Amino acid sequence: MTRVDTVSSDDTIHFGSDNQAGAHPDILDALIRANTGAVSGYGNDALTQRVEERINALFERECITFLVTTGTAANALALSALCPPWGGIYCHNGAHVINDENTAPEFFTAGARQIPISGAEGKPDIEDLNRAISSAQTHGIHNVKPAVISLTNATECGTVFTPNELACYGDLAKDHHMALHVDGARFSNALVSTGASPAALTWQSGVDVLTFGATKNGAIAAEMVIFFNTRFTEDFAYRRKRSGHLWSKHRFLAAQIDAFFHNDLWLKNARHANAMAARLARGLSTVKGVTLPWPVEANEIFAIMPATLIQQLRQRGFEFYDWPATENMVRLVTSFNTADDEIDHFIRSAHQLAGGQIQ
C-alpha cells in the first residue's frame, strides 16, 4: 500500500538516504549474466558458493554466511541467533535496530529486550554500558539476561569505530559472556574511512557476527549475515527459512553480492560516497549559522541549521530528513552516485539563502 504524499518530483535532489539511490549498473548486469539456464534453488548453486568463498578470502578466515534481502532482516536474524527470548541486547539509544526497525529484533528473538545506552557520537558510553549489564546480572531471572552488545559501524551519527575502539566492546562482551554484533549497513563506508582490513574491523576485534549491507552501497536488495563464531549458526538456516527470507531463485541474490565484490566495486562506491560527504561537510562548515555536531567520517552529514534555511532549502528541491536528536538538526546522506554537482548546488544554495559565507 503506497502513501504517495512523499513521492517526489523529478527535480528533487535526494539527500534523504543512500537507499534512494538506484542500483549500480554492474549489479544489474550481474543479474542478467546470472539468468542463464535452470539451476537448483535455495542457495544450492555455484554462484552462491563462489560468493561464500569470496567472503572467506576477504575476511581471511572461514566464515559462515547467509544472504538475505533487507538490513532489518539481517540484523534481526543475527540478533536472534545470539540472544535467547529472555536476553538483553545493549545498543546505543540512537541505533537503527532500536529506532528504525520497528520491533523486528523483538519479533525474531521471540521477545528479547533492547536496552538503550546513551553515549557521544553514536557510541554507547562504555561505563554506562558496563553498569547496565552488571545491574541486570545482579537481578538474576527477574531482569533480562545480558546476551548481546550491538554496535553500528558506521554509526548513526556518521562516525566510525576503529578496531581499537571495537576491541573495548569485544572485551567487555567476553567478560560478561555476551556476544558482539555489528550492524554494518554502512560497513563499507566505515571500512574505507578507517583504512582497516575487514578482519581487523570484525573478528580480530572480537566481533561474533557482522551484518554487512550491500543495498545502501549499490545493490538492489542484498545483505550478508556473516558469522565468525560457529557457536551461533546451528539451525540458523531454519531461522532464515521460517521468517520467509530464503530466496528460491537464490542465484539472483548471490549475483548481486558477487558483483559487489568484483573489481572492488564496494570499495569504489564507498570511497565515492564518503568523498561526497566530506565535500558537503567542508562546504556546509562555511555557511553562516550552520554547525556540524559530529565529525563526518562516513557518508552521513548531520547539521544544525536555522529553521528558515531548512525550509528554504526544501523549497528549492533538496530532500533530507529532520533528525530528532536536537531541534533544527537535519541529516544528509550521500551515496555511490551522488554527483559533485549536487553537492555544489546545495552549498551554493545554502550560501545564498543564509545570506553569506564564512571565509
Added chain:
Amino acid sequence: MTRVDTVSSDDTIHFGSDNQAGAHPDILDALIRANTGAVSGYGNDALTQRVEERINALFERECITFLVTTGTAANALALSALCPPWGGIYCHNGAHVINDENTAPEFFTAGARQIPISGAEGKPDIEDLNRAISSAQTHGIHNVKPAVISLTNATECGTVFTPNELACYGDLAKDHHMALHVDGARFSNALVSTGASPAALTWQSGVDVLTFGATKNGAIAAEMVIFFNTRFTEDFAYRRKRSGHLWSKHRFLAAQIDAFFHNDLWLKNARHANAMAARLARGLSTVKGVTLPWPVEANEIFAIMPATLIQQLRQRGFEFYDWPATENMVRLVTSFNTADDEIDHFIRSAHQLAGGQIQ
C-alpha cells in the same frame, strides 16, 4: 551457507521446480528501466503506485496490496493478518503452508496452529473440514479458535479450484465467521486453466486475501499479498516492516510486478507452462508402467513409475523430486521457459527405458 551436493551439472534438464527457471528477460529489462535517478524508498514511489492501480483494474475493485519477496513471507504474513495467536488455520494436509514453509505460519501468527485436512486431489474434504471446525468450536477456549480456511490454487496435486468450488469453501468460512485465504503461488496457472477472471477466482467466490506469486511464473523474487477485505489490513504495514520484508529500494520490487502484468506476460508465461505440462502428461500416459494419479490441470505433473525407470531417467540427467504421498511417485514441474524439446526428450527417454510404448 551452501550445501552444494545438489548443484547440478550444465546438462541437467530441470523439472525439479518452476523456481529453478531463471527470470523472464522482460522482468530484468524492467529493473534496468526502473534504475533512473533517485526516488523515495519504502514504496513511496510512482511505480509502486502504478502497480497497485494495475491490480485494482485486474481484479475489478479496490484492493489493498503489499509486495514482498518470497511466497513463504507472503503466505505467513497474510495468515497472520487473518488469524489470532490462538486461532486455527485449516488447510489440506499436503498444502505448501504446512509442508514446505517450515513453521513460518506459526512464527508470523505468534503461535497459531495449522490443522491438516485430507481430501482428494489436493482439496480438503469439505465434510471433514466442517467437522473439524465444529469440533474445535464446541471445545471453546480449550482448543483453537477456528479462524482461517487456507486453500492452494493451483493445488499441490496439480489440480485447480473453479470459482464454484471455491465458493463452497467461502460459504463455509462465512458460516463459521472465518476468513478464506488462497495461496496463489501458481495462481496464474490456475487462472488460465479455469478460464475464470481474476475477480471470479477470488473475491467473487468469497476469498478474503490472495497471495499471488510472480516468482514461479517469471519474476526474480516478487509476490503480492492482495486483500479484498479491509477488515484485515489495519497495521499490516507494521507486520511487513517488523518481519524485515519491506524493501527500501521498493521500486525494484514494483518493477518486477509491473513487467509481469505488462502485455499479459503473466498469462503468456502461465499458458506456456500449462501447455508444456499437458504435453508431458500426454506423453507420459503412453509410457509402459507409468500412471498419472491426478488430472494435470496446471503446470505440475505427478507420475507413479517403476523405481528402475525413475533411477534411469535421473542417470540420463533429468532432475525431478520424489513425492512423499505414495511410493515411486515423482513430481515434474514445467515453467515459462520449458522447451518442447525438453519435454520430447524426456518422453523419448522414458519410452526407451520402459521398453515400450502404449499405443
Added chain:
Amino acid sequence: MTRVDTVSSDDTIHFGSDNQAGAHPDILDALIRANTGAVSGYGNDALTQRVEERINALFERECITFLVTTGTAANALALSALCPPWGGIYCHNGAHVINDENTAPEFFTAGARQIPISGAEGKPDIEDLNRAISSAQTHGIHNVKPAVISLTNATECGTVFTPNELACYGDLAKDHHMALHVDGARFSNALVSTGASPAALTWQSGVDVLTFGATKNGAIAAEMVIFFNTRFTEDFAYRRKRSGHLWSKHRFLAAQIDAFFHNDLWLKNARHANAMAARLARGLSTVKGVTLPWPVEANEIFAIMPATLIQQLRQRGFEFYDWPATENMVRLVTSFNTADDEIDHFIRSAHQLAGGQIQ
C-alpha cells in the same frame, strides 16, 4: 469472566473430571502449617528444598524440579525446553497437549508445531510415528525439525503405558536425536496401575522430562516439571519467570507437593480413584446397550451408550462429558474422593433406564 450456564446444582454427581473434586484435607492442612512466619520468596525456602529432595528419593536419582500451578503450564514449559521454535512435537491425535491446552505449546515454544499421530488406545502408532518423523527429516529446513515425542500416561483413552512400551518410544526418540516427554497429569494413576516404580516408568525407559500432576489427584493447583536430563534445564528458570509461573509465596506451592508425597497420600488417592473406575467399568459392562471401547486401566472410563440413556442419566443429575472420538461416546472420570455410593447409584440408574441388565 464466568460463564455460569454450566454451574451445576448441589445434587449433581460429578463424573466430569477429576479436577471437579476439591482438594484433599491433608493438602489444605499443609498450607496452614506452612503459614508460619516470614520466609524468602520465589522458591528460596526450606520447604521447597525438602520437596526437591523427596522427588530425588522417589525417582532414585538427582532430578531438576520446577513447580508450577497448572498442567497446561507444566506441559508447555517442558515442551519449550525441549523443542526449538522450528521443531516438531509428535503426539497422539487425542492428546491433551493438542486438544485441550489451546495453543499453549505453540506459545511457549515460540511457534513450534504439534504433529498428531493416530493409534489405538491413546498410543501413537509407532510405525506411523517413525514414518512421519523420517519424512520431515528428509525435507530439511522446509519442514519442521523433529524434536520431541510427547506421550500421555495415563493416556486420554484411560489406558496406561508400561515401562516396556515407553522404552520403544524412548529408543525411537534416541535414534532420531529427539527428546521424550511424558504428560503425567494422571501419572499417579498410571503408576499404581502398572505397579512400576517411578524410575522404571520414566528415565529408565528413556523419558527426558515428566510433567507430574498433583492437581487431579488431590492438590489445589500444583504440578511438577521434573527433568532427568540436565541438557534441557539451562535457563528454564527464565522460562518459568517470564511466563508468570514463578510464585512469590512459593512455600504454598511446595507445601501442597510435600503433603502429596507425605504418608503415600498420592498413592492412596490414585489407588482409590482407579478402584472406583474399575467398579464403574464392571458395573457398566452389565448394562444393556453399553460397550466400553478401551480397557479401563486408570481413572477414566469411556463408554458408548444409546443416546437416550445418555440423556436420561444427565436428567437424573449425573454430569459427564461427550467424547468427540465416536458418536454417543461419553467419558466418566473418578477421583480420590469419589464414593462407592456414587458409582453404585450411577450403575443402578443405568440399569433401570436401560431396561435391564446383562447377567
Added chain:
Amino acid sequence: MTRVDTVSSDDTIHFGSDNQAGAHPDILDALIRANTGAVSGYGNDALTQRVEERINALFERECITFLVTTGTAANALALSALCPPWGGIYCHNGAHVINDENTAPEFFTAGARQIPISGAEGKPDIEDLNRAISSAQTHGIHNVKPAVISLTNATECGTVFTPNELACYGDLAKDHHMALHVDGARFSNALVSTGASPAALTWQSGVDVLTFGATKNGAIAAEMVIFFNTRFTEDFAYRRKRSGHLWSKHRFLAAQIDAFFHNDLWLKNARHANAMAARLARGLSTVKGVTLPWPVEANEIFAIMPATLIQQLRQRGFEFYDWPATENMVRLVTSFNTADDEIDHFIRSAHQLAGGQIQ
C-alpha cells in the same frame, strides 16, 4: 530448582518484601470453606460469580474480571490485551514491569517494546513521556506504534498517584489513542493512602485496565485483571488459557479474593502495612546519617544509609534489599503482619549502631 543460599534463619526479621509474609488466616479459612463437594472447573462456579459481583460493586460499575496467580502474569496478560506486537508500552524506568518481570511483557505481547521514561518519585515525567510518544508516532512504521501508558500505583518509590495525577496520564493516553494500564500490585496501599474510592482511582481517571494484586496484601497467590473498557477483552479468555493461567480448580482462586474483600480485610491489611511504614519512616528520620529520598506514602520505605550501618543491621538479622537507583540506598517493606515490635527493634538497633539519635 532452589537456590538455597538466601534461605534465612528463623530469627531473621523480614523487610525484604511483602511477599515474604505468609497469608492472612482468613484467606486460608476461605479455602477450607470452599472445599465442599465437587463443582465445575475453570471458573464456572458460584464463588467465582460472587467475586465478580463483589468487584462490580466495589468499582461502582460493570467490570470484566479475570483471576490469575501472579502479578507478572496479571500485568503481562493485561498489557498483551492492550498492545499489538509492534506496539510501545511507556512506563517509568523503575517500573516493576520493566525491571522485575524478566521479559514477560515482551513474551505475552509477542514482541512489543517497553520504553522507559524517567521522572521523579516513580512517576514518568509527563513532558518527556509526551515527547517520546510523539517522536515514535512521527516515525510511522519504522518505530513502535505507541499503544499503552503503564503506571504503577503505589509506585516503585513508595509514593502514590492521586486521581488528579492519574487523570493527566489518562488524558494524554486518550489524546494519542493509547490505553492506560495501572499495575496495582499494591493498589490497596495506594487506595488507603489517597483516601480515594476504587472508581476514582481507576476508570474515573481514565484507567482502562487495572491489575489488582491480593498476594502482597495477604492472599496466597491471587491477582485480578479488571477491565473497565470492553474493547480489550475479546479473546482475553484465550490469552489466559494458552499461557497456562486458567486454574481448573478455580474456586480456590476465587475463594482467596472473596475473603480478601470480606469484612474489608483488604483495607485493614493495607492500613496496617501503611501505618507500619509510617512508623518506620518516622523512626528512621531520627537516625544519624540516614536520609529518606522520597515521601513514604504506602508500605515501602527507601533510605540512604552509611554502608557500615547497612552491613551491621544485616548482621543483626534484619533482611532488606539494596536498591540500585543510588549507592547505599536500601528498601524496606512492611506488610499486613509486620509487628510494632519489629519496627521498634529495627529503629532501636539503628540508633545504637549509628551512634546517636537526632532529636
